[in-house]
Amino acid sequence: MLSQIFHNNLALGGAQAVVALVFALSVMFLARRWAIHMEREVVVSLIRGLVQIIAMGLVLVLLLQGPAWTSALVLAGMTVAAANVSRRRVRGVPGTFRVALGGIGIGAGSVIVLMTAAGVIEAEISSLVPVGSMIIASTMNSTALALERFRSDVEAHAGLIEAGLALGAGPRRTLVPYVRTAVQAGILPHMNSLRSLGLVWIPGLMTGMVISGTDPVYAAIYQFVVIVMIFSSGGLAALVSLFLISPHVFSPAEQLLLHPQRSFDDAVC
Amino acid sequence: MRRSPVKSDRHSPGDSEERRLGGAQPVLRAAQLTRTVRGHTLVDHVSFTVYPRDLLAVLGPSGAGKSSLLRMLNRLDEPTAGTVYLHHRSYREIPPRDLRRRVGFVSQRSYLFPGTVGENLCFGPEQCGSTLQEEEVAALLEAVGLVGYGERNVATLSGGEVQRVAVARALANQPEVLLLDEPTSALDKAARAGVEWHIQRVIGEWGLACVMVTHDEEQARRMAGVALVLGEGRVEAMGPAMEVLGA
Numbered sequence: 001m002l003s004q005i006f007h008n009n010l011a012l013g014g015a016q017a018v019v020a021l022v023f024a025l026s027v028m029f030l031a032r033r034w035a036i037h038m039e040r041e042v043v044v045s046l047i048r049g050l051v052q053i054i055a056m057g058l059v060l061v062l063l064l065q066g067p068a069w070t071s072a073l074v075l076a077g078m079t080v081a082a083a084n085v086s087r088r089r090v091r092g093v094p095g096t097f098r099v100a101l102g103g104i105g106i107g108a109g110s111v112i113v114l115m116t117a118a119g120v121i122e123a124e125i126s127s128l129v130p131v132g133s134m135i136i137a138s139t140m141n142s143t144a145l146a147l148e149r150f151r152s153d154v155e156a157h158a159g160l161i162e163a164g165l166a167l168g169a170g171p172r173r174t175l176v177p178y179v180r181t182a183v184q185a186g187i188l189p190h191m192n193s194l195r196s197l198g199l200v201w202i203p204g205l206m207t208g209m210v211i212s213g214t215d216p217v218y219a220a221i222y223q224f225v226v227i228v229m230i231f232s233s234g235g236l237a238a239l240v241s242l243f244l245i246s247p248h249v250f251s252p253a254e255q256l257l258l259h260p261q262r263s264f265d266d267a268v269c
Numbered sequence: 270m271r272r273s274p275v276k277s278d279r280h281s282p283g284d285s286e287e288r289r290l291g292g293a294q295p296v297l298r299a300a301q302l303t304r305t306v307r308g309h310t311l312v313d314h315v316s317f318t319v320y321p322r323d324l325l326a327v328l329g330p331s332g333a334g335k336s337s338l339l340r341m342l343n344r345l346d347e348p349t350a351g352t353v354y355l356h357h358r359s360y361r362e363i364p365p366r367d368l369r370r371r372v373g374f375v376s377q378r379s380y381l382f383p384g385t386v387g388e389n390l391c392f393g394p395e396q397c398g399s400t401l402q403e404e405e406v407a408a409l410l411e412a413v414g415l416v417g418y419g420e421r422n423v424a425t426l427s428g429g430e431v432q433r434v435a436v437a438r439a440l441a442n443q444p445e446v447l448l449l450d451e452p453t454s455a456l457d458k459a460a461r462a463g464v465e466w467h468i469q470r471v472i473g474e475w476g477l478a479c480v481m482v483t484h485d486e487e488q489a490r491r492m493a494g495v496a497l498v499l500g501e502g503r504v505e506a507m508g509p510a511m512e513v514l515g516a
Contacts, residue, residue, distance in 0.1 A: 169393075
């Protein structure tokens with residue numbers, strides 16, 4: 001219907017965005033009826049998302065005309081931005097930006113480098129940036145989920161952790177159950193993606209490849225490869241970030257700093 | 270076999286004074302312990318000494334700093350100033366894990382690990398590569414009056430049993446000092462009497478120095494040789510329990 005009204009691509013895109021936004025805002029107002037207030041976060045996220053994706057589209061136009069090495073810069077910038085988003089999930093613990101950067105950098109970075117070296121991802125900007133960004137974005141979600149789950153579990157089980165410390169256990173030993181559940185929380189969405197692949201959803205990459213004329217079977221296999229890469233990088237990032245954050249949860253004297261009613265400053269004073 | 274309980278006379282209030290006069294060596298000495306959080310002083314220059322088979326009761330109203338003081342004694346929290354000496358050695362010179370094995374801690378709410386009672390008792394020794402033998406588990410359970418409880422799942426225990434398992438679990442590390450944070454506050458009268466009896470028994474038989482936070486003056490009179498009353502983090506009174514709290 002919209003395509004019949006708008007014949008210019010930009011105008012059509014704007015109209016489609018408005019329709020989608022109206023629906024998103026309706027959900028927000030529906031949530032208000034149950035006293036769930038997320039207005040500010042939703043509006044800011046919608047505006048940010050729109051501006052960022054348009055900016056990225058413009059950058060892609062320039063990049064596609066540049067040398068291949070510029071894709072490394074773009075992916076590095078995306079990794080830094082992803083770490084900045086993830087760290088907000090564990091407020092109150094120092095050093096979380098470095099933790100998230102390490103997790104996402106090692107998780108996504110190693111998968112992108114190894115898969116490019118193996119020829120799974122083509123070493124061209126037009127392939128590296130879109131596929132790399134998909135891997136980084138999913139890795140960011142895994143890291144954020146794992147860190148958020150870790151923080152909430154540690155706070156909820158501060159008594160048990162301190163019981164372990166009081167019995168002479170080392171900090172890492174007391175965290176074992178919570179690291180395990182946090183890694184599972186980080187990986188779970190990717191496990192669900194793998195389980196439901198083709199049954200519940202047909203991912204965008206495959207759809208795009210089929211529309212552009214690629215053999216549907218090859219498109220399906222390549223989509224599976226991308227999902228597996230995302231699963232690997234997400235799992236690795238969750239493991240690395242949890243390994244890196246554990247020391248930040250304790251003081252040098254092995255005192256638990258992440259308390260539900262205590263800030264970091266309180267604990268180390 | 271690990272250290273056996275030392276048979277001795279039951280601990281009784283007033284023992285500590287006799288030991289002091291007899292020249293017994295202190296096990297734990299708090300020196301000017303202070304903890305300040307965001308400019309608010311929770312514990313303000315508190316000093317005291319605890320001897321073997323001594324039970325020092327820390328009393329005071331809510332918010333007086335009792336639990337904050339106790340948590341500093343095994344370094345679960347860091348003092349802003351002052352220190353604690355364990356056998357004349359500042360506890361900052363002792364690795365935290367060694368310190369916490371030597372200074373056992375039982376919190377107000379006993380956080381038992383999911384599993385059996387026996388698994389809980391074995392947890393501490395396992396952290397330093399040691400394994401409790403069956404007879405050692407049995408001896409610990411006997412010490413707290415829970416004979417035959419080794420295979421019981423902790424989820425099936427009553428409140429009093431949970432507290433006694435927590436005491437036995439702390440004892441499994443063979444500590445020299447036992448810290449108790451209101452160990453009977455959540456128990457009914459009968460369960461409280463049982464826990465008190467067993468705590469006094471292990472203090473006497475194991476030769477432990479004990480610091481117990483309580484808000485119950487009657488309990489302090491029944492159990493403690495020395496009482497320390499805190500108010501707004503400061504020591505308001507300290508001395509033989511019967512003198513400080515009245516007979």
